[in-house]
Amino acid sequence: MRAVRPRFDIRQLAAIYTGGVLGALARVGLAEAAPHGPGEWPWATFSVNLAGALLLGYFFARLRDHPEDSLAHPFLTTGVCGTLTTFATLQLELFEMVETGHLALAGAYVGATLLAGYACVRIGIALERRPRPEAAG
Amino acid sequence: MSATGWALVGLLGGGAAAARFLIDAAFAQRIDHPFPFGILAINLTGTLALGLVAGAALSGEALVIVAGGGLGSFTTFSTWMLDSHRLNEAGHAHLVWLNVALSLLAGFAAIALGHWLADG
Numbered sequence: 069m070r071a072v073r074p075r076f077d078i079r080q081l082a083a084i085y086t087g088g089v090l091g092a093l094a095r096v097g098l099a100e101a102a103p104h105g106p107g108e109w110p111w112a113t114f115s116v117n118l119a120g121a122l123l124l125g126y127f128f129a130r131l132r133d134h135p136e137d138s139l140a141h142p143f144l145t146t147g148v149c150g151t152l153t154t155f156a157t158l159q160l161e162l163f164e165m166v167e168t169g170h171l172a173l174a175g176a177y178v179g180a181t182l183l184a185g186y187a188c189v190r191i192g193i194a195l196e197r198r199p200r201p202e203a204a205g
Numbered sequence: 206m207s208a209t210g211w212a213l214v215g216l217l218g219g220g221a222a223a224a225r226f227l228i229d230a231a232f233a234q235r236i237d238h239p240f241p242f243g244i245l246a247i248n249l250t251g252t253l254a255l256g257l258v259a260g261a262a263l264s265g266e267a268l269v270i271v272a273g274g275g276l277g278s279f280t281t282f283s284t285w286m287l288d289s290h291r292l293n294e295a296g297h298a299h300l301v302w303l304n305v306a307l308s309l310l311a312g313f314a315a316i317a318l319g320h321w322l323a324d325g
């Protein structure tokens with residue numbers, strides 16, 4: 069489950085930082101643009117988590133097939149995708165739903181996020197692996 | 206939100222991503238096991254901190270900066286899902302369930318604990 073090489077350089081860290089800036093701005097920007105009440109579906113968090121899972125699956129598969137993309141990989145995976153998605157906000161939203169008595173909504177939200185999130189990772193990997201006509205010849 | 210607020214969200218988001226990477230790498234160097242202990246520790250501590258912040262008096266722009274820019278960025282959903290998939294791929298089906306259930310339940314306990322500590 070880990071990076072193959074334990075060592076890293078400052079360029080790699082800078083790439084992750086830059087990706088993190090973009091991921092955070094995109095997630096918070098969407099959350100500010102589409103706020104939700106305690107009894108409503110948190111579309112902003114739901115969307116970024118699924119989009120990030122899909123992209124991470126794709127980039128993860130791409131690295132395995134093209135390991136030479138060394139700096140783009142930490143930028144896109146740990147930087148952009150890791151930061152675009154969030155675990156803490158998901159839990160806070162669930163807590164607020166439970167606290168305000170919206171138990172069915174909390175159950176549906178956590179179930180949909182987990183099932184769709186896991187599926188998105190697999191779809192992302194499958195998209196990268198799909199046959200490319202130009203690569204055949 | 207003000208321009209300064211957005212700048213802080215970006216700066217904190219980048220720092221949180223770098224911190225997540227360094228902490229996860231430190232775990233990976235010390236623990237030779239397929240279970241993603243590093244991401245679990247990151248997600249649980251970040252969630253506990255968010256519970257504290259959200260339960261405390263912090264609100265408005267300051268809350269968006271710290272919660273969204275910092276702690277929302279530090280914790281990750283996509284890596285949690287990818288790690289689960291990779292455990293499954295490596296034949297550790299029981300660890301997939303452990304990773305999903307433990308993160309979910311302990312994460313909810315962490316947010317509730319943080320909220321309770323800050324409120325009380």
